Structure formats: structure tokens, C-alpha cells
Amino acid sequence: MTVRVEKCLSIRDLQQQARRYLPRVIYDYLEGGADDEACLSRNEDRIRAHTLRPRYLVDIGTRSQEVAVFGRTYASPFGIGPMGMLGMVRHGGDLMLAEVAHRNGLPFVLSGASNASTEAVAAKAPGSWLNYYPCKSDEIERDLLKRAADSGIETLVVTVDVPLHAKRERNMRSGWVRPYKPTPAVIAESLRHPAWVASYLRHGLPVMENIRPYAPRGTSARDLTSFYASQVPTRHQWGLVGRLREQWKGNLVLKGILAPEDAEAAAAAGVDGVIVSNHGGRQLDRSVAAIDALPEVVAAVGHRMVVMFDSGIRRGSDIAVALSLGARLCFVGRAAAYGLAGYGLAGAQRAIEILRGELDLTLGQIGCPRAAELGPNCLWERRASDAVPVRVPARRSAAELVS
Numbered sequence: 002m003t004v005r006v007e008k009c010l011s012i013r014d015l016q017q018q019a020r021r022y023l024p025r026v027i028y029d030y031l032e033g034g035a036d037d038e039a040c041l042s043r044n045e046d047r048i049r050a051h052t053l054r055p056r057y058l059v060d061i062g063t064r065s066q067e068v069a070v071f072g073r074t075y076a077s078p079f080g081i082g083p084m085g086m087l088g089m090v091r092h093g094g095d096l097m098l099a100e101v102a103h104r105n106g107l108p109f110v111l112s113g114a115s116n117a118s119t120e121a122v123a124a125k126a127p128g129s130w131l132n133y134y135p136c137k138s139d140e141i142e143r144d145l146l147k148r149a150a151d152s153g154i155e156t157l158v159v160t161v162d163v164p165l166h167a168k169r170e171r172n173m174r175s176g177w178v179r180p181y182k183p184t185p186a187v188i189a190e191s192l193r194h195p196a197w198v199a200s201y202l203r204h205g206l207p208v209m210e211n212i213r214p215y216a217p218r219g220t221s222a223r224d225l226t227s228f229y230a231s232q233v234p235t236r237h238q239w240g241l242v243g244r245l246r247e248q249w250k251g252n253l254v255l256k257g258i259l260a261p262e263d264a265e266a267a268a269a270a271g272v273d274g275v276i277v278s279n280h281g282g283r284q285l286d287r288s289v290a291a292i293d294a295l296p297e298v299v300a301a302v303g304h305r306m307v308v309m310f311d312s313g314i315r316r317g318s319d320i321a322v323a324l325s326l327g328a329r330l331c332f333v334g335r336a337a338a339y340g341l342a343g344y345g346l347a348g349a350q351r352a353i354e355i356l357r358g359e360l361d362l363t364l365g366q367i368g369c370p371r372a373a374e375l376g377p378n379c380l381w382e383r384r385a386s387d388a389v390p391v392r393v394p395a396r397r398s399a400a401e402l403v404s
């Protein structure tokens with residue numbers, strides 16, 4: 002039975018509705034991680050292992066989630082990260098997430114493996130960021146970047162954590178293969194999700210619009226996914242970053258950085274920001290939880306570049322933890338996609354409301370009314386005395402509070 006969207010109280014509730022709406026093969030594509038999916042649960046478990054240090058009798062009457070990144074002020078310290086093939090989750094999924102993020106004053110990152118084109122997203126949601134998976138063809142790269150700049154994209158997010166395609170056993174078992182060709186078993190299971198099937202029959206397989214111009218004319222939606230797979234991943238090394246830095250005049254961000262050495266190399270190459278991420282546990286199952294990698298990266302480059310975070314956020318309090326550990330901005334992947342899957346625009350909006358509401362409560366409960374002031378001294382395990390050297394504004398001391 003369909004649950005009304007406002008009855009969904011948590012991201013978990015939205016996840017259940019996504020599972021109900023989507024055929025198993027698509028739900029597994031959205032949810033799945035690499036190998037045993039240990040990293041998937043590690044990401045969430047390790048964020049939850051952090052506890053906060055509440056301070057009371059503080060003026061929390063006015064609370065603000067605003068953060069400034071790359072000269073823009075966002076209404077909350079999180080955005081929606083890049084997710085490929087969202088058109089399989091909901092017809093027009095990229096544009097829906099872009100619209101909801103824009104409406105709520107949050108950044109949206111269009112995937113390098115998107116269905117919508119850069120131009121369409123930039124028109125619908127000015128201020129969107131663009132994700133780029135390095136391509137084998139220099140001409141495609143140059144043109145994608147030119148189109149991005151011409152569309153007014155200011156921030157390019159280059160994904161570096163896919164040197165090889167991961168082994169996602171869940172996807173392989175449930176029939177997510179390229180090119181997408183449902184087996185009789187997949188079709189039979191899909192028929193238990195008639196609303197999704199009706200939409201699929203109406204709209205067909207979603208087209209990867211961004212790369213369509215580079216494939217031979219008339220390439221089918223199915224063959225476009227194979228064409229894209231022939232371009233990505235590449236064997237590029239750090240030289241790529243230098244080249245992109247020369248070509249791209251806007252903000253340049255590397256996504257998928259975990260080691261502080263790589264963050265240092267990014268800073269040396271003139272990169273403006275990094276997203277500490279393990280791709281939501283979809284690439285290297287033995288990866289460190291992204292949250293555990295965050296403090297070292299912040300310590301290494303937090304004073305020189307914008308350090309951002311994703312992987313495992315399911316609660317507003319998770320965002321508070323990441324900011325306390327030094328992230329300036331967080332991104333969510335699945336949390337937004339669950340809402341999109343179950344309810345389209347309304348569900349994506351609900352996901353943002355849930356996270357925002359939970360973050361607001363957390364800020365009030367711990368006595369830190371401004372998200373931008375979260376820092377190590379908001380964490381129980383980190384006293385101000387051993388705080389990592391980041392832009393952490395000290396919370397007011399007891400003496401200041403009583404004066």
C-alpha cells in the first residue's frame with residue numbers, strides 16, 4: 002500500500018518506499034555496493050559511532066544552517082551528489098533532483114553518467130555543479146568542458162575513485178548488465194512494480210543525453226551505455242589534473258579523495274576542493290569508511306582548500322558529525338534518490354526536509370545554533386585541547402557565557 006509522502010519520517014522510511022516502487026534490479030542498482038557490501042555498512046556505522054557534546058543554557062533561538070562555499074551561500078550544509086542513470090529510478094530524475102536542490106538553495110551535482118544534458122540542468126537549476134568522469138577521448142573532454150562553461154557551470158567535480166569497474170555482485174545477481182537487457186526473470190519480477198513498469202513502457206530506456214552528441218548518429222539508448230563504457234574509466238594519472246586545471250577556469254574539485262597525500266597533491270596541482278568519499282561503498286569494499294579519512298584530509302589541506310564529504314549520510318546528525326570533523330559541505334547520494342524513487346519531486350523534497358529538520362534539531366540540542374560553527378569541540382571524543390587545526394571557531398567559554 003502506498004504511504005503518503007508526509008508519513009515518511011526518516012530516510013529509512015523513504016528507502017522502504019523506494020524498494021516498493023522499484024523493480025529489484027533497479028533498487029539493487031541504487032542500493033548496491035561492491036563485493037560483500039562491508040564498506041556500505043561501515044560508512045554508516047562509523048559515522049554513527051561519533052557522539053556529540055551537548056552544551057546547554059545557550060541561546061538557540063535563531064538557528065542557521067547557512068554555509069558559504071566557492072563564493073556562494075547555501076541554505077544548508079549539504080547538497081545532492083552525482084548519481085548516474087537516475088532516469089532508470091524515475092523518468093526525468095536528474096532534472097527533478099536539480100530542481101529540488103535549486104528550490105531549497107542547495108548545490109546539485111549532475112552526474113558524468115547522467116541522462117539529462119548539462120544544458121538542460123543548467124537552464125532548470127542555475128548554479129548546479131557538473132561531475133566529470135575522465136574520458137579516453139581528448140575531444141570529448143574538451144567539448145564537455147566547453148559546453149559546461151558555456152552553460153554557466155561554475156564548479157567541475159572530477160571523480161577519481163573509479164580506476165576500474167567495481168565488482169558489484171548484487172547487481173550482477175539481479176541482472177543489471179550492460180547493455181541493459183532484462184531477462185525473463187527480471188521482467189517477471191518487474192511486473193510486481195506496475196507503476197514503474199508503466200513509466201518505463203511510456204518513456205523507454207533513458208538516453209544518456211550528455212554523451213549522445215559524441216556517439217555515431219542514431220545510436221540507441223542501449224548502445225549509448227556501451228559507448229560510454231568504452232570511454233570510461235581511463236588510465237589517467239596526475240597529469241590529467243594539471244591539464245584540467247589549465248582548461249577549466251572555474252572551481253575544480255576532485256571527488257573520491259581519501260588519503261591526505263592525494264589531497265596534498267590536489268592542492269599542489271591548484272585544485273580548489275576535494276570531496277572525501279568512497280563512492281558510497283560502491284567501489285572498494287575494503288575502503289576505509291569515508292568519515293574516518295576525513296580528519297586527516299582536513300588536517301593536511303583544510304586551511305588551503307575546501308574539504309567536503311559524502312558516503313553514508315542518512316540523518317541530519319550525520320551531517321553535524323561530518324562538519325564537526327572539518328567538512329565544509331556534505332553531499333548525499335542514496336538519501337535523495339530514495340525519495341526520488343518513491344515519490345518523484347515530492348519525495349526528493351521530503352528527503353531534504355527530513356535531513357534539514359534533523360540537522361536543525363541537532364544544532365539546537367547541542368547548543369551550537371550555527372552550522373558553520375560546528376567543530377571538533379562539538380564532538381564528545383575530541384576536546385578543544387586536541388582539536389585538529391581547522392577553521393574551527395571555538396564555542397564560547399563558560400566565562401564568556403556568564404559575563
Ligand SMILES: Cc1cc2nc3c(=O)[nH]c(=O)nc-3n(C[C@H](O)[C@H](O)[C@H](O)COP(=O)(O)O)c2cc1C
Binds near residue numbers: 332
Ligand atoms: C545510483 C548511484 C549512482 C552513482 N553515480 C555516480 C556518478 O555518476 N559519479 C560519481 O562521482 N559518483 C556516483 N555515485 C556516488 C555518489 O556520488 C556518492 O559518492 C555516494 O552515493 C555517497 O554515498 P551515500 O549514497 O551513502 O550518500 C553514485 C551513487 C549511487 C548510489
